[in-house]
Amino acid sequence: MRVNVTVNGEQRRADDVWEGESLLFVLRERLGLPGSKNACEQGECGSCTVYLDGVPVCSCLVAAGQAQDREVRTVEGLAPAGGLDPVQEAFVEAGAVQCGFCTPGLVVAAHDLVERVPEPSDPEIREALAGNLCRCTGYEKILDAVRLAARKARR
Numbered sequence: 187m188r189v190n191v192t193v194n195g196e197q198r199r200a201d202d203v204w205e206g207e208s209l210l211f212v213l214r215e216r217l218g219l220p221g222s223k224n225a226c227e228q229g230e231c232g233s234c235t236v237y238l239d240g241v242p243v244c245s246c247l248v249a250a251g252q253a254q255d256r257e258v259r260t261v262e263g264l265a266p267a268g269g270l271d272p273v274q275e276a277f278v279e280a281g282a283v284q285c286g287f288c289t290p291g292l293v294v295a296a297h298d299l300v301e302r303v304p305e306p307s308d309p310e311i312r313e314a315l316a317g318n319l320c321r322c323t324g325y326e327k328i329l330d331a332v333r334l335a336a337r338k339a340r341r
């Protein structure tokens with residue numbers, strides 16, 4: 187089947203998509219957007235998080251056909267070309283990136299949080315990131331990064 191989807195503001199088309207193919211596969215393998223990571227393919231780790239019509243979802247759990255005529259925003263679409271979004275800057279400045287495999291999903295989840303909640307409490311941050319696993323950092327630097335991102339967003 188053919189899937190037409192708006193990705194990061196651009197109309198994109200993927201042909202010969204198999205009915206069971208995930209949105210994550212289409213983004214990475216057909217549309218050349220490898221930012222969203224494939225770590226578990228079971229909805230457990232959050233590394234594949236993207237916005238679908240403005241709502242963060244695990245793109246490994248979304249069938250590509252479900253994205254037909256909808257809007258997807260990936261980690262590649264958060265910042266202007268060549269730049270970093272304040273949330274991405276905060277992850278770098280706080281030292282919240284080690285292997286980086288979890289980072290794109292965490293950045294999208296944190297981006298959503300600071301857009302919705304200007305001054306998130308620690309429990310709100312933990313809840314917002316509960317679906318995103320990181321096996322490297324121990325999470326403290328990630329919490330620092332989200333606190334910093336929220337401060338940057340308020341400026």
Ligand code: FES
Pocket residue numbers: 223224225226227228229230231232233234235244245246247
């Ligand atoms: S790859 Fe989608 S949740 Fe892990």
Ligand code: FES
Pocket residue numbers: 282283284285286287288289319320321322323
């Ligand atoms: S930085 Fe390696 S999994 Fe999070």
